[in-house]
Amino acid sequence: MFRSSVVASRLRNLLVVQGITLAVTLVALSVLDPPQAFAPIVWALIIVEMGLIVYTARTHSELPPVLREGSPGGKRGPLEASPPECRILLIGLGRSGKTSIIRQVLTGSNRREASTTDFAMYRARRVSDLDGAPFDLVLADYQGQKFSQLVIDRPQRFFGPRGAREINALIFVVDLFRELRDANGDAVSDYVLLEHYSQNTDAQIRERVDEQCRYINEFALEVILETTFSRKSMCSIFLVVNKIDLLRALVDRGCIPGVVPSALQRYVSELYAPLNGLIKEAARANGVVESFGAYLISARTGENLATVFSEIIRRYQDSVAGVAARGASERGMYG
Ligand SMILES: Nc1nc2c(ncn2[C@@H]2O[C@H](COP(=O)(O)OP(=O)(O)O)[C@@H](O)[C@H]2O)c(=O)[nH]1
Numbered sequence: 001m002f003r004s005s006v007v008a009s010r011l012r013n014l015l016v017v018q019g020i021t022l023a024v025t026l027v028a029l030s031v032l033d034p035p036q037a038f039a040p041i042v043w044a045l046i047i048v049e050m051g052l053i054v055y056t057a058r059t060h061s062e063l064p065p066v067l068r069e070g071s072p073g074g075k076r077g078p079l080e081a082s083p084p085e086c087r088i089l090l091i092g093l094g095r096s097g098k099t100s101i102i103r104q105v106l107t108g109s110n111r112r113e114a115s116t117t118d119f120a121m122y123r124a125r126r127v128s129d130l131d132g133a134p135f136d137l138v139l140a141d142y143q144g145q146k147f148s149q150l151v152i153d154r155p156q157r158f159f160g161p162r163g164a165r166e167i168n169a170l171i172f173v174v175d176l177f178r179e180l181r182d183a184n185g186d187a188v189s190d191y192v193l194l195e196h197y198s199q200n201t202d203a204q205i206r207e208r209v210d211e212q213c214r215y216i217n218e219f220a221l222e223v224i225l226e227t228t229f230s231r232k233s234m235c236s237i238f239l240v241v242n243k244i245d246l247l248r249a250l251v252d253r254g255c256i257p258g259v260v261p262s263a264l265q266r267y268v269s270e271l272y273a274p275l276n277g278l279i280k281e282a283a284r285a286n287g288v289v290e291s292f293g294a295y296l297i298s299a300r301t302g303e304n305l306a307t308v309f310s311e312i313i314r315r316y317q318d319s320v321a322g323v324a325a326r327g328a329s330e331r332g333m334y335g
């Protein structure tokens, strides 16, 4: 988890191999006589060198742009050592609010989002509460239509290799309201959305919850954990229920009989109890044992986002500190 840039280490390895190759070439030329007789060996060594250069250049060009270039606020050269990364993957049905959450967490902005078309990664430098050391918060967002994307198109730089995944937290993002579109295909305003949902509110919400639960089903969860989980890195698996600002407004208007503003948490927890149970079970089966629960959030107002992300970062820092402490005690025992 705590490692310098993969690109930098690849380039370093390449330089070492090239140095050795060059030394062998020089020895061959100086020791053996006449050198012309060994020209094929020299050519073979040069071809190996060139192959390595092409391989490294190609791997580097496949990196997603944000990871390659560092934070949008400050570009970084590929050879500069990177601080450790807290990697968080957001998973959820399209238009449930993943990109809005990321934007709120990183920039505090709540502008409307165009549809995400691919994996996108966002990075922001943060400082550890424990020791003041810098680390990067890296958030990955994906189109959210097909889980096959996780299997087929996943960027190795974010996921880490099979058997040693490097994702530190999974956030399952669900919501309570489907996005509505006008005649031009544009998303309608929150005002229009509230008008629409003020009739038959409870039934419409339950329909959306069913849709969300069909999406993150038992089988999807298995694929997701299989592709993302490692005991060493994963410290948090959370379910967040987004667009709570809309629910609050509807409950304030008295649109859901029997649900008062102080009972929002209970209402939402009951709606998502089956999904929460599935996620909890899957997480426990993999050894992530801390408490779970449906967090009510709003990417529009920022409600509860700080709570969720501080918790994720706290667990990440604790696990990193635990790894460092274990390393130190093992060195003490054996070294
Ligand atoms: N009212 C409200 N709208 C939201 C919230 N989060 C996202 N949206 C809207 O929901 C739509 C989809 O959001 P987006 O972040 O693109 O979803 P994604 O497809 O999961 O990345 C956009 O129109 C957002 O403005 C929220 O908390 N409250």
Ligand SMILES: [Mg+2]
Pocket (backbone or CB within 6 Å): 095, 098, 099, 100, 113, 114, 115, 116, 141, 142, 143
């Ligand atoms: Mg998106």
